[in-house]
Amino acid sequence: MVEEVTTYTVTAERTAKWWVLQAVDVPGAITQVARLDQADQIKEAIAFVAGVPEEEVEIDVQPVLPEEASEHLERARELRTVADWVAQEATIETRIAARRLSSGGISMRDIGMIMGVSHQRAHQVLHEPVPDEHQHRDGLIADLTVCSADRHSSTHTVEVRILRVEDGTREPSGAELANGVRTARPV
Structure with a gap:
């Protein structure tokens, strides 16, 4: 018999000392853990509340x-x-x-x-x-320009422009690149 595994989204909110875990689709399934690597402990609660075997429960932890x-x-x-x-x-x-x-x-x-x-x-x-x-790789266009460089040190100012082109079939317009400017900072 093939087990049907269901993945449940679990939110993790930090309190003073604990992470409080709650299954989004099964609101009654809640527990707390000291560290996020212990999040698998909520599988038992999800299985109990949802009425499914624990082996059929997978979780996707989303820290808040x-x-x-x-x-x-x-x-x-x-x-x-x-x-x-x-x-x-x-x-x-x-x-x-x-x-x-x-x-x-x-x-x-x-x-x-x-x-x-x-x-x-x-x-x-x-x-x-x-x-x-x-x-264009993954629809990402990045344009790096070295704005200034001090030849007596290793400090440079670099401007990074990032633009996502959904179809990857065209070059961005100047306005799109201008709107994509993210930072100009020393590196």
Whole structure:
């Protein structure tokens, strides 16, 4: 017999010492735990109130956080997304640069020296695929501009523009990019 597992959304609100867990779809299922990694304890309460075997209960814990913390966590997620995108773009640009250098007759050893890698790594980079340069990954367009740089220190001001294009088939307009400006801060 195949068990049908149901996933229940569980909110977790912090009180002075405890996390109070409550199943959204089964309001009578409530418990408290000292740490969020103990949230599985609510499965028994959900099973009892819902009248299902505990083995058929899965949970999705959604901590209820202060708004300020939520805003910072969301900002951190956005920045990680941009960082991933930038790392992918840097990889592609490195591959393109290696191809341009090689087609210009520069030796593999010199390409390695220019790129700061061994000649063996330069050879690998040269032969790694380059995706379509016009493809937008996950509908995210990020434009980074170095606004100012102090050549006597490692401080730079970087402006990051983030825009999500739902269909990924068009470039954003100037107004869309302007509205997507998230930050301009020293890094």
